[in-house]
Amino acid sequence: MKRWRFLLGFGSETGQSKAIAQGMGDIASEQHQICADIFELDEVDKQFKLEEESIMVIVTSSTGDGEPPGNASKFWRKIRREKNSKLLSHMKYTVLGLGDTNYSTFCNCGRVLDRRFEELGATRFYPSAWADDAVGLDLTIEPWLQGFWPALKETLTKLNTSTETSINNLTESINQLNLTQEIKPTVNRQLSSSNKFKSNQDNITYSSNLSEMTTLTLPPKSTHSLSIKLIESSEVKDHLPTDPHYHVSTLIRRECLTHDTAIKPVMSIELEPSEEEFLFEVGDAIKIVCANDENEVNLLLKRLEWMDRASHQLDICISPDNTKKSAKIPTYIPSMCSLRYALTNCIDIRSSPRKNLLRLFVDCTTDEDEKRRLEELCSREGSDIYIKYILEEHLSILDILNHFPSCKPDIAMLIEFLPPLIPRFYSICSSPLDDVRSIKFVYSVLKFDALNGRTYERFGVCTNWLNKITIGTKILIQTRISQHFRLPLTLDTPLIMIGPGTGVAPFIGFLEHLYLSSKSIAGFDVNNLHTWLFYGCRHRQHDFLFEEQIQMYQQINVLKHLFVAASREEDYPFRYVQDQIKANGHELANLIYNRNAIIYVCGDIKTMVRDVRETIAHILKENSDITNIDEYMKSLETSRRYLLDIWS
Numbered sequence: 001m002k003r004w005r006f007l008l009g010f011g012s013e014t015g016q017s018k019a020i021a022q023g024m025g026d027i028a029s030e031q032h033q034i035c036a037d038i039f040e041l042d043e044v045d046k047q048f049k050l051e052e053e054s055i056m057v058i059v060t061s062s063t064g065d066g067e068p069p070g071n072a073s074k075f076w077r078k079i080r081r082e083k084n085s086k087l088l089s090h091m092k093y094t095v096l097g098l099g100d101t102n103y104s105t106f107c108n109c110g111r112v113l114d115r116r117f118e119e120l121g122a123t124r125f126y127p128s129a130w131a132d133d134a135v136g137l138d139l140t141i142e143p144w145l146q147g148f149w150p151a152l153k154e155t156l157t158k159l160n161t162s163t164e165t166s167i168n169n170l171t172e173s174i175n176q177l178n179l180t181q182e183i184k185p186t187v188n189r190q191l192s193s194s195n196k197f198k199s200n201q202d203n204i205t206y207s208s209n210l211s212e213m214t215t216l217t218l219p220p221k222s223t224h225s226l227s228i229k230l231i232e233s234s235e236v237k238d239h240l241p242t243d244p245h246y247h248v249s250t251l252i253r254r255e256c257l258t259h260d261t262a263i264k265p266v267m268s269i270e271l272e273p274s275e276e277e278f279l280f281e282v283g284d285a286i287k288i289v290c291a292n293d294e295n296e297v298n299l300l301l302k303r304l305e306w307m308d309r310a311s312h313q314l315d316i317c318i319s320p321d322n323t324k325k326s327a328k329i330p331t332y333i334p335s336m337c338s339l340r341y342a343l344t345n346c347i348d349i350r351s352s353p354r355k356n357l358l359r360l361f362v363d364c365t366t367d368e369d370e371k372r373r374l375e376e377l378c379s380r381e382g383s384d385i386y387i388k389y390i391l392e393e394h395l396s397i398l399d400i401l402n403h404f405p406s407c408k409p410d411i412a413m414l415i416e417f418l419p420p421l422i423p424r425f426y427s428i429c430s431s432p433l434d435d436v437r438s439i440k441f442v443y444s445v446l447k448f449d450a451l452n453g454r455t456y457e458r459f460g461v462c463t464n465w466l467n468k469i470t471i472g473t474k475i476l477i478q479t480r481i482s483q484h485f486r487l488p489l490t491l492d493t494p495l496i497m498i499g500p501g502t503g504v505a506p507f508i509g510f511l512e513h514l515y516l517s518s519k520s521i522a523g524f525d526v527n528n529l530h531t532w533l534f535y536g537c538r539h540r541q542h543d544f545l546f547e548e549q550i551q552m553y554q555q556i557n558v559l560k561h562l563f564v565a566a567s568r569e570e571d572y573p574f575r576y577v578q579d580q581i582k583a584n585g586h587e588l589a590n591l592i593y594n595r596n597a598i599i600y601v602c603g604d605i606k607t608m609v610r611d612v613r614e615t616i617a618h619i620l621k622e623n624s625d626i627t628n629i630d631e632y633m634k635s636l637e638t639s640r641r642y643l644l645d646i647w648s
């Protein structure tokens with residue numbers, strides 16, 4: 001008998017939606033005896049056909065400025081362009097969107113697909129949901145999944161989807177699908193009388209708001225689909241990471257742009273792509289393939305007592321007793337590499353472990369009190385403490401293992417359940433008109449002290465790697481093409497560029513491009529430009545990035561107006577870029593409302609994106625006759641006149 005099935009399509013840029021879709025696939029088969037056929041959304045018409053699917057569940061994130069992730073863009077175009085309003089009238093669906101509320105285009109990709117599916121005749125069998133990475137995805141996903149499974153079973157039952165299932169077996173299947181009783185693994189572990197985690201202060205190992213008697217609801221236990229062994233081999237030779245989708249470049253320059261006294265140093269990097277045909281434009285970003293810190297890898301190897309086997313070859317195959325249909329050998333780990341190589345180059349050892357991994361850790365922990373605390377941290381009842389002590393403090397896998405010394409996971413568990421190490425991206429700050437063989441970008445050096453549960457000092461993964469590698473090192477790169485963050489086609493469109501800190505990077509590229517265009521294109525007159533730059537730093541003497549270059553653009557009339565904010569200078573009235581925006585409110589509102597200016601915002605989402613948007617809305621309200629300001633702001637976004645290039 002074939003089992004009940006549904007289609008589970010995912011779109012994922014950095015792997016979270018993929019992991020969630022795979023987790024749902026596991027729960028479907030292990031707990032509900034339902035088969036989820038899991039595909040990237042862009043595998044449409046190759047691996048699945050919409051016309052043939054009765055139930056489709058979409059899990060997708062948004063990237064860029066509300067755009068679909070790389071493996072969902074073909075699907076997105078197909079659905080958006082589709083004219084046949086009955087195309088999906090045979091289909092039931094729901095969407096789980098992943099996003100971040102710091103973006104005004106929160107979950108835009110999921111929301112647009114959700115709306116288009118409805119317009120194309122599909123019926124939602126369960127309300128779609130929007131999970132927010134800013135507060136923790138699980139906060140939405142956990143309760144959503146609770147209702148999802150009964151709704152899915154009910155829909156499957158009504159639809160009688162399984163064409164291969166005979167009538168007799170169908171009855172049997174329906175009986176198997178116990179519609180009323182959800183499987184909720186619960187646990188009520190008694191703590192030892194000497195509970196070593198008892199303390200007066202709440203922290204990662206103890207919190208008073210979960211009483212020892214609280215019954216905990218745990219996430220379902222993921223099962224292994226891989227069999228991973230370490231083989232002592234002299235043949236294993238680790239080499240530079242390779243990936244046919246990436247280009248080789250060479251690090252040719254690295255310098256510090258800030259004064260020695262700057263609180264947050266900023267570095268500038270120049271790369272030379274090996275191939276002539278490497279293409280980029282101003283407004284694009286560059287993806288960098290990086291590696292984990294050697295010391296951190298060593299600490300992890302030591303903690304796990306795997307140091308003596310670090311150079312052994314990893315042998316990965318699908319486990320003989322695997323039951324997952326979606327089981328695949330991870331393509332991001334080379335077939336011949338050592339354990340050290342995989343931990344350094346392929347696996348993300350820094351990001352906070354998800355709850356499904358904490359759940360697996362419970363079973364490889366011997367101490368009862370540690371087990372109970374791990375259960376609390378991954379339980380539904382412990383959602384708040386998981387967010388507070390793990391996500392918000394960015395605890396890594398090593399931090400968790402250090403806090404729970406009796407936890408001894410095996411190699412297979414970490415290799416299978418930790419996410420891949422993904423490339424990091426940076427806004428390009430140079431123009432190809434200057435030199436197509438030179439790509440420049442900047443980054444801040446971020447240091448995180450050993451505090452608040454973090455058990456060792458650390459720096460940002462990629463920036464730390466970029467700081468340590470030697471000049472001449474080969475680096476794999478790829479352009480992340482910007483869909484909309486581009487210079488306008490018409491010269492006289494006013495440009496309002498807002499970029500505090502390293503957020504100024506793409507605007508340096510824009511200004512350089514305008515300057516070089518004025519030298520090389522006949523009829524390009526800088527006097528026609530209307531360029532406004534709002535820049536912010538801590539202290540103009542210490543960390544004013546690209547100061548000389550910006551001043552030069554001002555002198556030659558490429559940059560018409562410069563406004564600088566300085567957050568740490570006493571007696572300077574403009575602390576933040578939004579103070580400068582407010583002070584120039586009248587003129588800016590006129591440019592936006594009457595002269596179709598384009599507003600570009602670039603920088604760290606945590607610090608300013610919301611404040612800048614509110615300030616722009618405020619100055620427009622004060623200086624125009626717009627009656628519905630929210631609608632007007634939305635229209636700026638949809639007409640691509642309010643553009644974001646932001647990161648967290």
Ligand SMILES: Cc1cc2nc3c(=O)[nH]c(=O)nc-3n(C[C@H](O)[C@H](O)[C@H](O)COP(=O)(O)O)c2cc1C
Nearest residue numbers: 012013014015016017061062064066099100106107
């Ligand atoms: C460069 C970048 C751009 C993003 N743009 C958006 C966006 O426009 N809207 C949104 O809601 N979330 C946005 N996000 C947040 C992601 O959608 C969110 O972190 C999600 O969990 C990532 O899932 P994934 O790993 O499956 O891609 C962005 C994240 C990054 C790193």
